[in-house]
Amino acid sequence: MGQLRHMLRDDDVNHDEQKQILELGMKFRENRFYHRPFEGPQGVAVLFDKPSTRTRSSFSIGVAELGGYPLVIDKSGSQLGRGEPISDTTEVLTRMAYALVWRTFEQSRIEEMARVATVPVVNALTDEFHPCQVLADFLTIAQFKGGVDALEGMTIAYLGDAANNMSNSYLLAGAVAGMHVRVAGPNGFLPDDAVVQDAEAIAATTGGSILVTTDPKEAVRDADCVFTDTWVSMGEEDQYAVRSKPFWPYQVNEELMALAKPDALFQHCLPAYRGKEVTAAVIDGPQSVVWDEAENRLHAQKALLTWLIGKQRGDESLLV
Ligand code: CP
Numbered sequence: 107m108g109q110l111r112h113m114l115r116d117d118d119v120n121h122d123e124q125k126q127i128l129e130l131g132m133k134f135r136e137n138r139f140y141h142r143p144f145e146g147p148q149g150v151a152v153l154f155d156k157p158s159t160r161t162r163s164s165f166s167i168g169v170a171e172l173g174g175y176p177l178v179i180d181k182s183g184s185q186l187g188r189g190e191p192i193s194d195t196t197e198v199l200t201r202m203a204y205a206l207v208w209r210t211f212e213q214s215r216i217e218e219m220a221r222v223a224t225v226p227v228v229n230a231l232t233d234e235f236h237p238c239q240v241l242a243d244f245l246t247i248a249q250f251k252g253g254v255d256a257l258e259g260m261t262i263a264y265l266g267d268a269a270n271n272m273s274n275s276y277l278l279a280g281a282v283a284g285m286h287v288r289v290a291g292p293n294g295f296l297p298d299d300a301v302v303q304d305a306e307a308i309a310a311t312t313g314g315s316i317l318v319t320t321d322p323k324e325a326v327r328d329a330d331c332v333f334t335d336t337w338v339s340m341g342e343e344d345q346y347a348v349r350s351k352p353f354w355p356y357q358v359n360e361e362l363m364a365l366a367k368p369d370a371l372f373q374h375c376l377p378a379y380r381g382k383e384v385t386a387a388v389i390d391g392p393q394s395v396v397w398d399e400a401e402n403r404l405h406a407q408k409a410l411l412t413w414l415i416g417k418q419r420g421d422e423s424l425l426v
């Protein structure tokens with residue numbers, strides 16, 4: 107029996123489901139053509155209301171490698187960008203495409219799409235969450251640290267703008283994975299209580315834990331992986347002046363990295379701003395795995411799409 111599932115935020119999958127998707131991601135790492143659920147080719151619509159390099163390329167190439175046809179639509183080239191209602195756009199696309207992928211602003215917009223869609227909807231970044239990125243980041247930990255089973259019980263630290271989409275996604279996805287998640291940022295740039303409470307409730311069921319702090323050293327001490335992100339997210343470009351100053355103590359530099367485990371990984375979703383949220387010595391240094399992380403967007407998203415389609419079709423063979 108098929109089941110329509112979406113990936114709008116990281117906790118749309120439970121612990122076992124997240125593991126299943128990551129295991130599938132490991133299979134796609136070994137064999138780019140492991141499953142081809144969109145053979146036909148079947149179309150997948152990939153919509154962008156914000157710029158993108160990695161998400162655009164990984165979904166375009168990924169859908170093609172899954173046997174499908176990626177229809178990439180930018181805001182400037184769509185009626186959505188001229189004010190056509192989300193529900194009307196979705197009614198049309200859902201009759202043609204086999205999955206809908208969307209990068210947009212408020213989370214409520216993609217939730218509206220999912221209410222109307224009769225095919226899986228995937229969040230390719232909103233102001234609130236970036237679940238595809240964190241799947242890729244966890245796949246990268248699995249790649250370097252002994253497989254998907256190794257994630258449970260690990261300590262991850264995220265530093266910088268702790269109120270942004272990446273911070274929220276690490277909180278939720280890390281809790282789902284059973285990790286000890288620490289996020290650190292300055293006052294005024296800490297996550298919303300609602301997200302922290304959701305993450306804590308999940309962590310209580312998976313053996314993970316959540317720490318939100320203004321102390322960067324407390325966050326990184328003995329961590330297995332350190333993450334950061336830009337201090338100025340897409341849509342906040344007019345806030346450069348006010349945003350830089352409070353974040354300096356959270357810059358990931360060699361001194362802070364030295365507090366993490368000696369074999370800790372460094373990851374950054376990219377694009378990175380060297381000399382701001384991370385020093386060149388760290389991002390271009392021996393602990394950095396950012397290029398594998400970027401490559402893993404391809405494998406993780408192919409796994410996610412295959413899993414969602416497997417669920418919708420009730421085809422168990424696509425889930426492993
Ligand atoms: N990390 C990430 O989502 O990159 P793009 O904005 O280039 O897609």
Ligand code: NVA
Nearest residue numbers: 270335339340375376
């Ligand atoms: N927080 C960043 C992530 C970019 C992939 C942004 O939203 O711009």
